[in-house]
Amino acid sequence: MDYNSQHQQINLNTVMSKMKITKESNKIRIYGAGGHSQVIREVLENNGYEVTETFDDKPSGRHYASKNVTSGARENIENFPHEGHPVIIAVGINAERAEIAGFLKSEFEKAIHESAIIAPTAKIGEGTVVFAGAIIQPNTVIGKHVIINTAASIDHDNVIGDYAHVSPKAALCGHVEVGEGSHVGVGAVVIPKVKIGKWCTIGAGTVVLKDVPDYSTVVGNPGKIIKTKSPELQLNNTSMQSDVAFIGSGISSSFTILHFLDLIENNKEQRKIRINIIDKYHEFHSGIPYGSRSGFSVHLITSLKNFLPEPELGKFIKWLNNNKNWLIDELKKDGGALSLDWVTTHAKKIENNEWEDLFVPRRFFGWYINEKVNKRLEDLKIKGLVDVEYIHGEVKDIEKKDNKYTLSLDNKKTILSEKVVLAVGSMPVNRLWKNEILIEEDKLFFVNDPYNPELGEVLTKIGGFVGKTPDKKLNVLIVGANASGLEMLYKLNDVVEIESQIDKFVLLSTQGLLPDAVINEKRKKEYTPFNLQALAKEETITAKIIAEAAFKDLDYADQIALGAASTVDIISKAFGSLLGKLDAEELKKFACLYGNEIGRRQRCAGFHYSKTVDGLKEEKRFSHIAGRFNDIKKTDTGEYSLEYLDTDSGKNKIHEDPIHIIINCVGSTNLTKPNIPDLFKNMIDKGYTKPNESKIGFEVNESLEASDNLHIVGPLLAGNVFDGKAVWHVEHCGRIIWLSEVLSNKMNEYFFENNKLKKRPI
Ligand SMILES: Cc1cc2nc3c(=O)[nH]c(=O)nc-3n(C[C@H](O)[C@H](O)[C@H](O)COP(=O)(O)OP(=O)(O)OC[C@H]3O[C@@H](n4cnc5c(N)ncnc54)[C@H](O)[C@@H]3O)c2cc1C
Numbered sequence: 152m153d154y155n156s157q158h159q160q161i162n163l164n165t166v167m168s169k170m171k172i173t174k175e176s177n178k179i180r181i182y183g184a185g186g187h188s189q190v191i192r193e194v195l196e197n198n199g200y201e202v203t204e205t206f207d208d209k210p211s212g213r214h215y216a217s218k219n220v221t222s223g224a225r226e227n228i229e230n231f232p233h234e235g236h237p238v239i240i241a242v243g244i245n246a247e248r249a250e251i252a253g254f255l256k257s258e259f260e261k262a263i264h265e266s267a268i269i270a271p272t273a274k275i276g277e278g279t280v281v282f283a284g285a286i287i288q289p290n291t292v293i294g295k296h297v298i299i300n301t302a303a304s305i306d307h308d309n310v311i312g313d314y315a316h317v318s319p320k321a322a323l324c325g326h327v328e329v330g331e332g333s334h335v336g337v338g339a340v341v342i343p344k345v346k347i348g349k350w351c352t353i354g355a356g357t358v359v360l361k362d363v364p365d366y367s368t369v370v371g372n373p374g375k376i377i378k379t380k381s382p383e384l385q386l387n388n389t390s391m392q393s394d395v396a397f398i399g400s401g402i403s404s405s406f407t408i409l410h411f412l413d414l415i416e417n418n419k420e421q422r423k424i425r426i427n428i429i430d431k432y433h434e435f436h437s438g439i440p441y442g443s444r445s446g447f448s449v450h451l452i453t454s455l456k457n458f459l460p461e462p463e464l465g466k467f468i469k470w471l472n473n474n475k476n477w478l479i480d481e482l483k484k485d486g487g488a489l490s491l492d493w494v495t496t497h498a499k500k501i502e503n504n505e506w507e508d509l510f511v512p513r514r515f516f517g518w519y520i521n522e523k524v525n526k527r528l529e530d531l532k533i534k535g536l537v538d539v540e541y542i543h544g545e546v547k548d549i550e551k552k553d554n555k556y557t558l559s560l561d562n563k564k565t566i567l568s569e570k571v572v573l574a575v576g577s578m579p580v581n582r583l584w585k586n587e588i589l590i591e592e593d594k595l596f597f598v599n600d601p602y603n604p605e606l607g608e609v610l611t612k613i614g615g616f617v618g619k620t621p622d623k624k625l626n627v628l629i630v631g632a633n634a635s636g637l638e639m640l641y642k643l644n645d646v647v648e649i650e651s652q653i654d655k656f657v658l659l660s661t662q663g664l665l666p667d668a669v670i671n672e673k674r675k676k677e678y679t680p681f682n683l684q685a686l687a688k689e690e691t692i693t694a695k696i697i698a699e700a701a702f703k704d705l706d707y708a709d710q711i712a713l714g715a716a717s718t719v720d721i722i723s724k725a726f727g728s729l730l731g732k733l734d735a736e737e738l739k740k741f742a743c744l745y746g747n748e749i750g751r752r753q754r755c756a757g758f759h760y761s762k763t764v765d766g767l768k769e770e771k772r773f774s775h776i777a778g779r780f781n782d783i784k785k786t787d788t789g790e791y792s793l794e795y796l797d798t799d800s801g802k803n804k805i806h807e808d809p810i811h812i813i814i815n816c817v818g819s820t821n822l823t824k825p826n827i828p829d830l831f832k833n834m835i836d837k838g839y840t841k842p843n844e845s846k847i848g849f850e851v852n853e854s855l856e857a858s859d860n861l862h863i864v865g866p867l868l869a870g871n872v873f874d875g876k877a878v879w880h881v882e883h884c885g886r887i888i889w890l891s892e893v894l895s896n897k898m899n900e901y902f903f904e905n906n907k908l909k910k911r912p913i
Contacts, residue, residue: 177200178202179236182241189214190301191262194263198262198263206223224254238278239259239261241280246314248314259295262281267287274292279298281293290307300317302319306324306327307325309327315333330350335347340357357374358373363376364532391566391567395569395898399430401865403438405438405523411895415536418899422536422902422903425538431544436520442514444602445602446607455508482494489644549834551858555568556568570861571861581819584813588603594789598613601815617812626653626656627657627812631659631817637666653812654772655774659778660777667756671714674713690732694741694744723753741877742871781794843869845879850871855873878890
């Protein structure tokens with residue numbers, strides 16, 4: 152602070168003291184009876200108020216010191232005494248405070264501690280509380296029902312939105328804006344002129360150096376966006392309209408949005424596009440594999456260079472270089488011994504920014520994509536080109552009327568949209584044994600979907616289960632030897648509290664083969680797919696002929712003990728070059744049938760995962776059964792045993808050891824099964840979508856439309872042919888990016904003509 156401002160401050164103190172509330176015998180009521188309510192009561196009583204009544208909706212949230220608490224308005228809104236003495240809402244959760252303010256028809260009062268220093272030019276809205284030692288400098292405007300907590304410092308020309316909360320000792324420099332409902336955590340620092348959007352969470356101690364888009368969670372120094380979520384409050388909104396509604400916000404919708412935003416910006420004449428982004432999970436722009444559902448310490452199944460195509464690869468690597476310190480810190484915090492080993496093993500490469508060959512943690516990519524989409528959306532919002540709403544809820548039904556789709560969500564909300572993009576990822580997990588996601592019994596812990604609700608939560612529960620019998624080591628069965636199966640094996644061994652309590656790890660898969668992990672660079676160069684190459688001379692070939700040649704080449708690789716990791720590029724390139732010889736019908740067959748059959752034999756996984764298996768094999772704690780899961784049966788001891796169909800003998804067998812923990816990693820269900828999601832059932836019944844012969848994808852046209860203005864992007868595009876290219880597996884990031892661009896180009900053509908504005912369709 153320079154001399155002038157110091158001088159000004161001294162004068163202000165004199166003026167401010169005049170603003171302090173004089174003690175007068177006013178009566179007031181408090182809504183909320185928790186800890187926060189105690190502080191408000193203290194301030195009010197100190198200011199000479201008499202608290203006549205305290206209300207609360209949740210008995211469980213009441214502070215022991217709150218006396219004579221009456222039920223709040225929620226129970227019986229009509230009979231609540233809205234009129235009477237003014238009210239202060241003493242509820243710490245911003246969204247709840249906003250909700251209560253919405254339904255109370257009372258007069259509201261402020262509570263300002265006498266030690267708070269408030270500039271006379273500062274404005275403070277109704278229902279707002281300012282606690283001891285807080286400082287609010289000139290020209291700052293504080294909205295309604297805001298909490299300015301103990302010793303928070305808010306400098307000049309700030310704008311603090313309604314229902315915000317600035318926590319103790321947080322420091323906001325000059326010209327800062329905090330949007331409606333946002334929470335600035337304890338001791339956070341916000342540098343001058345930064346704009347924090349609405350309903351954001353700024354973690355304790357965070358140092359915010361740049362603008363924060365709506366609904367973001369920011370942590371660290373410098374502050375990083377770690378989540379984008381919509382508050383529950385939004386669910387109370389009435390039906391929302393949009394030009395485009397995205398159902399699902401994983402990487403398929405994120406890449407579509409990114410490319411579409413570029414196109415919107417490039418148009419000569421611009422028009423505001425209204426976008427709704429809906430997800431059933433409370434996190435946006437990362438999806439299942441790259442967000443919280445997968446945790447922070449699971450890795451890509453391929454090296455980074457095989458995961459992402461250029462130019463995205465280069466951009467991501469640049470971002471990794473700039474962010475690696477906090478990323479590695481977070482990985483170490485979330486992971487255990489194996490994660491630490493990964494960091495140590497690759498320390499040199501990470502230090503030298505040599506990421507291409509690493510199987511980086513998937514969450515790194517999730518942070519990257521989330522930050523990127525948020526920035527772009529914010530950018531275009533500021534330019535007035537888009538309006539965006541994030542909506543949390545599961546879309547259960549869809550109905551078309553008058554050229555608009557109505558989406559119905561599980562929380563009874565509806566969304567109207569001209570265009571709809573179905574970006575909901577792969578089919579849900581095929582459940583084994585019972586339909587529940589988690590089944591916990593005395594001697595059994597059964598997991599049907601390890602990423603539901605989140606891998607971290609599932610592992611914590613497994614930890615709790617093994618902890619119940621500290622003197623007994625348990626056995627784990629993982630069903631399915633795909634990347635997820637190996638991932639679970641890795642994570643169970645990464646968490647020391649679990650690993651130390653497990654005796655044996657059993658893997659059950661039909662082939663009895665593990666995905667391959669080790670690339671033999673020397674032998675790879677010597678391998679030639681002769682059978683596929685021979686077809687290059689043939690004029691007419693069929694999808695089946697290509698597949699048979701590929702299988703022969705794969706058999707040969709097996710014979711010479713060269714694994715899928717070493718042959719996958721070579722074989723894929725060889726059959727890929729033959730697909731151009733197929734006519735339209737044969738290409739479709741390849742997309743629906745043979746592509747996936749070949750793919751099933753080309754499964755790869757990371758070296759760090761296979762290292763875990765090797766370690767367990769050495770300790771004689773690992774077995775791999777080739778068979779199909781039949782059932783589990785309770786034995787006389789109350790433990791369960793596994794019944795399976797043995798692949799070699801074709802006979803039913805019972806595994807000799809009891810099984811205590813079972814993790815289902817068999818993969819996705821398909822569209823012929825009865826228990827597909829309600830949304831898919833409804834879309835099929837109404838004729839909006841038609842499953843194709845792949846059984847895992849829907850039929851679409853070249854605009855990726857299943858029917859007019861109902862587009863699909865991501866894994867559900869399997870079994871289609873676009874621009875002469877067959878797609879059978881839309882999981883790889885490169886393919887997702889390509890198809891997202893195809894879709895965004897079509898959307899651009901729809902909304903704009905020759906870079907010019909088209910009439911707004913709705
Ligand atoms: C665990 C896992 C690990 C993977 N690892 C790799 C890897 O290492 N390398 C690789 O190349 N590929 C990997 N993949 C495959 C690939 O990356 C994914 O298939 C890809 O992320 C698909 O993106 P998406 O946006 O289409 O789907 P998702 O990421 O599944 O996102 C779809 C979103 O839609 C939401 N949603 C679903 N239904 C509804 C509804 N009715 N209403 C509202 N929201 C809904 C979901 O909550 C989800 O957020 C992995 C896949 C999984 C599942």
